[in-house]
Amino acid sequence: MEKYLLAVLVDNKPGVLTHVSGLISRRAFNIESISAGYTEEPEVTRINIVVSVESENELEQVINQLSKLIDVIKIVNLSKAESIARELVMIKIRATKENRADIIDIVNVFRAKIVDVTKENVVIELTGQQHKIDALVEVLSEYKIIEIARTGAIALSRGPVPVKNM
DSSP: OEEEEEEEEEEOOTTHHHHHHHHHHHTTOEEEEEEEEEOSSTTEEEEEEEEEESSHHHHHHHHHHHHTSTTEEEEEETTTSOEEEEEEEEEEEEOOTTTHHHHHHHHHHTTOEEEEEOSSEEEEEEEEOHHHHHHHHHHHTTSOEEEEEEOOOEEEESSSOOOSOO
């Protein structure tokens, strides 16, 4: 399975995200992650979708089906464009007096941030590429991870805005 990151610009209306995700899942394509948010234009929402497909032909099917939805303005395959992708993760980890210094050292090596501290736990925040986040989670797995919240990928194209829909 190959993963592709699509940026889908849609009209900012109730139910559009449901239509987009429903169309993909009805076609039996797997959504690895999906995130939506406003853009520089208040009437437009940007949906970042990471889909897993067997072939580029299946990806074409996903894009073609999405482009038929009335509220879809534009679709850009950011996997094929020069782009910048990032994810956000927050990790709550058990931190005792004995291991707190080690955890702080790990956080510093990864250029992450500690965003909350209690007597028993710390919450770590990291923004970066998927492999960097995966590496931090792997290193911290030696400690007691209590919770993880992860956004999935969001991305922007580099340079001029891509004109093509694919």
